[in-house]
Amino acid sequence: MQYQISNQPVAGVQASCIVVTLDQSGKLSDAANAIDQASGGFIQARIDARDIEGKTAQTLLLPAVAGIGAERVLLVGTGKETLKSADAVKILNAIASATSGYSGNVALALAHLATDTLPAAWWAEQIAQAYGNALYKYTETKGKKDDAAEKRQPDSLTWLGDDVSAAFSKGEAIALGVAYAKELGNLPPNICTPSYLAAEAVKLGAAGALDVTILDEEELEKLGAGAFVSVAKGSSEPGKMIVMKYQGAADKNAAPHMILGKGITFDTGGISLKPGLNMDEMKYDMCGAASVLGTMKALLELKPAINVIGMITSAENMPAGHASKPGDVVTTLSGKTVEILNTDAEGRLVLCDAMTYGINNFKPASLVDIATLTGACMAALGRVNSGLFTTDETLAGELQNAAAYSGDKVWRLPLEDDYQELLDSNFADMANIGGPLAGATTAACFLSRFTEGTPWAHLDIAGTAWNSGGKAKGSTGRPVPLLVNYLLAK
Ligand code: BES
Ligand code: MN
Ligand code: ZN
Numbered sequence: 166m167q168y169q170i171s172n173q174p175v176a177g178v179q180a181s182c183i184v185v186t187l188d189q190s191g192k193l194s195d196a197a198n199a200i201d202q203a204s205g206g207f208i209q210a211r212i213d214a215r216d217i218e219g220k221t222a223q224t225l226l227l228p229a230v231a232g233i234g235a236e237r238v239l240l241v242g243t244g245k246e247t248l249k250s251a252d253a254v255k256i257l258n259a260i261a262s263a264t265s266g267y268s269g270n271v272a273l274a275l276a277h278l279a280t281d282t283l284p285a286a287w288w289a290e291q292i293a294q295a296y297g298n299a300l301y302k303y304t305e306t307k308g309k310k311d312d313a314a315e316k317r318q319p320d321s322l323t324w325l326g327d328d329v330s331a332a333f334s335k336g337e338a339i340a341l342g343v344a345y346a347k348e349l350g351n352l353p354p355n356i357c358t359p360s361y362l363a364a365e366a367v368k369l370g371a372a373g374a375l376d377v378t379i380l381d382e383e384e385l386e387k388l389g390a391g392a393f394v395s396v397a398k399g400s401s402e403p404g405k406m407i408v409m410k411y412q413g414a415a416d417k418n419a420a421p422h423m424i425l426g427k428g429i430t431f432d433t434g435g436i437s438l439k440p441g442l443n444m445d446e447m448k449y450d451m452c453g454a455a456s457v458l459g460t461m462k463a464l465l466e467l468k469p470a471i472n473v474i475g476m477i478t479s480a481e482n483m484p485a486g487h488a489s490k491p492g493d494v495v496t497t498l499s500g501k502t503v504e505i506l507n508t509d510a511e512g513r514l515v516l517c518d519a520m521t522y523g524i525n526n527f528k529p530a531s532l533v534d535i536a537t538l539t540g541a542c543m544a545a546l547g548r549v550n551s552g553l554f555t556t557d558e559t560l561a562g563e564l565q566n567a568a569a570y571s572g573d574k575v576w577r578l579p580l581e582d583d584y585q586e587l588l589d590s591n592f593a594d595m596a597n598i599g600g601p602l603a604g605a606t607t608a609a610c611f612l613s614r615f616t617e618g619t620p621w622a623h624l625d626i627a628g629t630a631w632n633s634g635g636k637a638k639g640s641t642g643r644p645v646p647l648l649v650n651y652l653l654a655k
Contacts, residue, residue, distance in 0.1 A: 276326025297340025350640025399488030428454030428479030435508030541604030
């Protein structure tokens with residue numbers, strides 16, 4: 166799909182569809198008015214007949230409007246006068262789902278919606294992402310392939326207004342990263358294994374300026390990554406740590422920013438086995454890893470002048486004769502010992518060794534880990550916000566700004582020393598669980614013990630990386646938009 170800019174008068178625009186707006190008082194935008202005039206009041210007649218009122222994201226498709234260049238007009242309601250970003254996204258999603266199946270050119274007369282808080286560039290970025298979302302469809306393991314109808318999409322999108330092409334490129338890159346993360350999250354766990362994720366990273370590296378290194382389970386065992394190995398050893402699928410080095414800064418030695426994703430390609434719980442209901446969904450326990458791959462993919466498109474390390478810590482959490490048991494004590498790469506009281510708290514075990522490895526080897530300027538870490542975070546924040554844990558106010562601000570701008574929201578949850586004692590163990594330096602209270606915070610507390618003074622933040626995406634049930638069931642691609650915006654602002 167091509168993105169174009171045009172300043173042509175709307176009535177003359179050649180398009181398979183032109184999108185114009187009205188507000189909830191039924192008032193047409195200037196562009197909608199121009200089309201109404203050119204068509205002898207065709208649009209106003211529909212409003213007078215109350216075919217559409219103008220509520221947020223309400224749409225009305227008018228085919229074959231005489232007197233104008235476009236073959237169809239899509240009227241879209243913009244609701245209240247001052248648009249909030251969430252409503253704006255709803256409007257764009259409605260436009261994208263109504264028009265993404267058309268061929269030819271779709272023209273968007275939306276420039277008048279730009280404000281100081283939601284400037285034209287924001288709209289352009291979000292438009293590209295809305296079309297990306299509308300056009301994504303999982304087909305990989307569905308019987309019949311290359312169904313041409315499923316691949317239908319417009320040849321081009323035209324923004325009627327001032328130049329927003331850089332914003333389109335950014336939005337497109339994010340959309341590409343989101344689609345990639347969705348695909349990885351949706352793939353079944355017998356395909357998307359730690360080795361598969363490693364192969365994907367190698368593929369990304371071969372296609373772009375990315376230096377990829379894979380550490381296998383044996384190497385990690387030799388290094389002393391006992392926490393990682395304690396999880397990986399329960400499965401016959403070998404665990405992997407994946408390091409992707411992107412060096413865009415003029416100074417290749419400038420300290421990199423690190424993002425680290427949890428890549429448990431299936432979480433049975435291990436010996437502390439999970440209940441069977443909906444266990445299939447635990448294939449999405451690698452969505453932190455998917456978001457890192459998606460973000461690296463977007464960075465390869467955008468080529469920002471920063472150094473970034475994308476790291477993935479990947480294993481399958483299985484019950485087995487050689488799986489770890491509750492009560493086992495393991496020594497982490499940092500030297501600290503952990504009593505595994507629950508083998509289902511495996512995410513923090515694979516993450517802590519990756520944090521130590523990443524910090525020791527790359528001395529990052531900052532570290533953000535992304536993990537489907539706790540059911541408790543999902544219970545607290547639902548599917549709206551990812552949990553944000555950090556004691557670093559600068560990082561908190563950067564992530565909150567990126568979240569607010571992208572609409573990929575976060576909510577800060579506590580990470581105070583008062584919670585640390587919940588991890589006390591009589592038999593090791595710490596336990597891997599903190600009991601029934603404050604589960605999302607105690608998980609973050611566990612990770613906080615492996616930061617070695619590096620500015621660090623933890624994103625718990627258990628609620629936001631996946632939609633459960635029914636038609637919406639599947640991966641969301643979050644938090645790729647957040648991560649890309651966060652890194653681009655560095
Ligand atoms: N991957 C899960 C967390 C999770 C639960 C993600 C539901 C998405 C949806 C994680 O490994 C886990 O099992 N956490 C346990 C921790 C507990 C044993 C302290 C949990 O949240 O129940
Ligand atoms: Mn688990
Ligand atoms: Zn897990």
